[in-house]
Amino acid sequence: MLESLAARRARVARALPLDREVVLFAAGRPVPLPENTDQVYPFHAHTEYYYLAGLECPGAVLAYDPLEGPERGWKSFVPEVTEDERIWEGRQPWPGAGAPLSALEPWLVLRGNRPLVMLGQPLAGLPYDVGRTAAIREALLHARRPKDAEETRLLRRAAATTASGYAAILQHIQPGATERALEIELEAAFFRGGATATGYHTIVGTGPNSAVLHFPPSARAARRGEFVLIDAGAQVDRYVCDVTRTYVAGEPSAFQRDLHQVVLTAEERAIARCRPGVEWRDVHRAAAVDLVSGLVAMGVMRGDPESLVARTAHMLFFPHGLGHLVGLGVRDASGMAPGRTRSTEPALRNLRTDLPLEAGYVITVEPGLYFIPPLLCDPARREKFRDAVNWELVDRHLETGGVRIEDNVLITADGHEVLTAAIPKTL
Ligand code: GLY
Numbered sequence: 001m002l003e004s005l006a007a008r009r010a011r012v013a014r015a016l017p018l019d020r021e022v023v024l025f026a027a028g029r030p031v032p033l034p035e036n037t038d039q040v041y042p043f044h045a046h047t048e049y050y051y052l053a054g055l056e057c058p059g060a061v062l063a064y065d066p067l068e069g070p071e072r073g074w075k076s077f078v079p080e081v082t083e084d085e086r087i088w089e090g091r092q093p094w095p096g097a098g099a100p101l102s103a104l105e106p107w108l109v110l111r112g113n114r115p116l117v118m119l120g121q122p123l124a125g126l127p128y129d130v131g132r133t134a135a136i137r138e139a140l141l142h143a144r145r146p147k148d149a150e151e152t153r154l155l156r157r158a159a160a161t162t163a164s165g166y167a168a169i170l171q172h173i174q175p176g177a178t179e180r181a182l183e184i185e186l187e188a189a190f191f192r193g194g195a196t197a198t199g200y201h202t203i204v205g206t207g208p209n210s211a212v213l214h215f216p217p218s219a220r221a222a223r224r225g226e227f228v229l230i231d232a233g234a235q236v237d238r239y240v241c242d243v244t245r246t247y248v249a250g251e252p253s254a255f256q257r258d259l260h261q262v263v264l265t266a267e268e269r270a271i272a273r274c275r276p277g278v279e280w281r282d283v284h285r286a287a288a289v290d291l292v293s294g295l296v297a298m299g300v301m302r303g304d305p306e307s308l309v310a311r312t313a314h315m316l317f318f319p320h321g322l323g324h325l326v327g328l329g330v331r332d333a334s335g336m337a338p339g340r341t342r343s344t345e346p347a348l349r350n351l352r353t354d355l356p357l358e359a360g361y362v363i364t365v366e367p368g369l370y371f372i373p374p375l376l377c378d379p380a381r382r383e384k385f386r387d388a389v390n391w392e393l394v395d396r397h398l399e400t401g402g403v404r405i406e407d408n409v410l411i412t413a414d415g416h417e418v419l420t421a422a423i424p425k426t427l
Pocket residue numbers: 200231232242330366406
């Protein structure tokens with residue numbers, strides 16, 4: 001086992017508020033396709049297991065007994081490889097991965113009268129303490145937030161691979177390029193650059209599709225002068241980057257340049273605010289004010305930016321949070337600080353990530369401004385924000401799409417480092 005994994009287990013064990021409980025972390029099992037094809041969806045060990053076991057092993061379980069201490073209390077169980085698996089999949093035993101899974105039951109029987117905490121994918125037929133499991137899960141989520149040296153190393157590799165994909169795509173951003181063709185070129189470059197997978201489903205939106213926040217690439221071709229928004233990242237050994245760039249196929253209009261510049265300025269100012277101790281909700285709110293200030297300067301919105309944000313008017317054009325934690329998966333350990341619930345402040349109510357930043361966190365910074373017809377054509381919103389928006393100008397831009405710029409930022413002891421800084425973001 002990697003030395004860093006042993007250190008990680010010990011650190012996590014100390015961070016979990018355990019008493020006499022026994023804790024299991026189960027990897028989960030492959031999910032068969034609905035048809036009778038002998039095929040399964042790509043296996044993805046549960047993150048809570050993978051983080052502490054480092055194995056992509058179906059059916060495996062990691063166990064922890066706090067009475068044996070943070071270093072010695074861990075035991076790994078892996079299923080024995082069957083003959084069928086050797087014949088059909090060429091699977092080999094996991095070298096040094098642990099005891100056979102059949103030894104788990106006697107291990108549990110020895111600790112039979114103690115509460116069971118069941119993390120990862122619950123094992124069928126094994127009753128566990130639901131309340132204690134929820135509490136320990138929250139503590140584990142929080143303990144996973146600061147990235148250790150090994151995780152940061154993998155994230156740097158994912159960032160370099162992601163950068164190689166974005167470098168390769170530039171020559172293809174042309175009028176006539178389809179969203180699907182751009183996806184293929186980008187992902188091919190990720191894989192050539194060493195990606196083990198894409199970090200999530202690649203988003204490519206041309207023209208009006210660039211205003212759809214998670215648009216799956218289609219056969220639509222970019223027309224001359226349209227926005228092309230690409231949100232994609234490479235995965236290296238389960239570690240993922242999450243990057244967005246917005247381009248124009250051909251020459252940008254003055255309006256597109258201005259919109260892009262407003263988002264870029266807001267992004268750079270938000271990144272500059274990232275350091276330990278800062279509340280993410282404050283970075284989000286300040287970015288919303290910056291975006292609204294830009295829209296006011298462009299003549300799209302009217303009024304005082306702070307008051308417009310307090311009235312939630314920014315959510316007409318910036319309807320999502322400023323970012324989320326990223327690393328072991330695209331939404332790695334995101335959420336609330338322990339004990340915190342969603343803010344009741346109207347301008348913050350769509351924030352799903354709400355915590356103070358700490359050294360070691362890796363967070364996306366991803367402001368965007370979009371012309372989203374389902375929001376902007378809604379009569380109730382038009383009425384509520386009648387005075388706040390130049391609706392005539394908006395009506396002329398309902399097909400414009402949108403701009404998002406997204407980087408991945410490592411919080412350091414005294415500030416931050418942009419892991420994805422090698423990916424150009426000017427228009
Ligand atoms: N790639 C999806 C997101 O930005 O969260």
